[in-house]
Amino acid sequence: MHLLIRREDVKLEPALPERSAGLTRAVLIGGHTGSTHTGLTLVELNDGHVDCHLHSFETTFYVMSGEPVLYFEDIAVRLKEGACGVIPVGARHAWRADETARWIEMASPRPRGPAEPPDTFFIGPAPDTAPVPLDVRDPRNRNFFLLTPSDMDLNRLQRGMSVDEPTVSASMATAALAYSGITVKMLVDKRLEAQLQTMFMVGYQPGAVAHPHDHPFEESYYMLEGEVDVVADGTRYQLRPGDVFWTGVGSIHAFYETKGNTVLWLETSAPGPPDRHSYRFERDWEYLSARLHDEASIPVGD
Numbered sequence: 001m002h003l004l005i006r007r008e009d010v011k012l013e014p015a016l017p018e019r020s021a022g023l024t025r026a027v028l029i030g031g032h033t034g035s036t037h038t039g040l041t042l043v044e045l046n047d048g049h050v051d052c053h054l055h056s057f058e059t060t061f062y063v064m065s066g067e068p069v070l071y072f073e074d075i076a077v078r079l080k081e082g083a084c085g086v087i088p089v090g091a092r093h094a095w096r097a098d099e100t101a102r103w104i105e106m107a108s109p110r111p112r113g114p115a116e117p118p119d120t121f122f123i124g125p126a127p128d129t130a131p132v133p134l135d136v137r138d139p140r141n142r143n144f145f146l147l148t149p150s151d152m153d154l155n156r157l158q159r160g161m162s163v164d165e166p167t168v169s170a171s172m173a174t175a176a177l178a179y180s181g182i183t184v185k186m187l188v189d190k191r192l193e194a195q196l197q198t199m200f201m202v203g204y205q206p207g208a209v210a211h212p213h214d215h216p217f218e219e220s221y222y223m224l225e226g227e228v229d230v231v232a233d234g235t236r237y238q239l240r241p242g243d244v245f246w247t248g249v250g251s252i253h254a255f256y257e258t259k260g261n262t263v264l265w266l267e268t269s270a271p272g273p274p275d276r277h278s279y280r281f282e283r284d285w286e287y288l289s290a291r292l293h294d295e296a297s298i299p300v301g302d
Contacts, residue, residue, distance in 0.1 A: 021048035022097070023050055037197070038219075038220050040246070041105045044101070044102045045096075049097075052092055052125065055111075057110075058107065062083075062266055064224075076132065077131055078134065082147040104222055151185055185201045198268065204228060204262060215278060217278070218270050219268065221244065221267050223263075224264045230256075233253070
């Protein structure tokens with residue numbers, strides 16, 4: 001099972017009129033689309049706020065534009081483009097934006113519908129405490145990260161950095177993974193205390209390919225730059241910036257860059273991938289099938 005939402009079909013609509021001001025959002029993936037673990041929403045806050053609340057689900061976010069303020073438990077943090085993080089189950093939080101800010105929000109498990117028991121609980125007005133800038137180099141930071149364009153630049157990552165250059169404490173946990181013309185940079189996972197999902201950035205170089213495979217979890221893809229072909233369950237589509245794609249458990253899919261350009265998208269997985277067998281590549285099992293056939297045809301000696 002898979003789903004494509006074209007950018008022209010994404011409509012921001014007023015939300016939470018009694019609990020917010022200046023808030024619009026488009027619910028992209030959720031129970032209404034057949035998802036169990038993925039609640040993907042495009043959020044825009046224009047010179048407004050969202051009151052203090054908490055969820056019985058886990059939320060992650062990625063800021064695409066603007067500088068929203070997140071009131072998270074007892075701190076107030078001013079975010080900026082590329083900022084991301086996790087809001088754990090039961091953590092109180094609120095939002096403000098002086099101008100227009102836009103971000104992707106991912107909830108897992110997916111939020112419940114209006115006919116189901118409540119999973120969001122409002123507990124008071126949004127604070128107005130003066131925020132501090134996001135500082136992801138501070139070792140006390142536990143829930144936030146900041147992606148910069150250079151973090152996806154493999155040529156830059158190949159050279160040494162000066163001691164005061166990193167925007168985050170460098171380690172294997174924050175390294176970029178490169179394979180088959182693809183760069184993957186983890187944004188949110190267990191290192192930021194996310195338990196139910198992961199969020200990461202994917203970059204494709206010209207000619208990059210991810211061969212047919214499936215997963216024991218759901219995935220969503222929000223296109224940011226470039227165009228890429230995706231084949232899901234035997235049907236081929238071309239994805240463009242602003243398009244949204246989703247694959248359910250067991251949906252066989254593959255990605256192909258065919259135009260000689262670079263591509264960038266934001267991806268989520270829910271539930272969080274297991275330590276082993278998170279990918280099932282068709283080519284690996286076709287290889288095994290051929291080997292088993294060959295082995296079966298070899299006579300066994302007395």
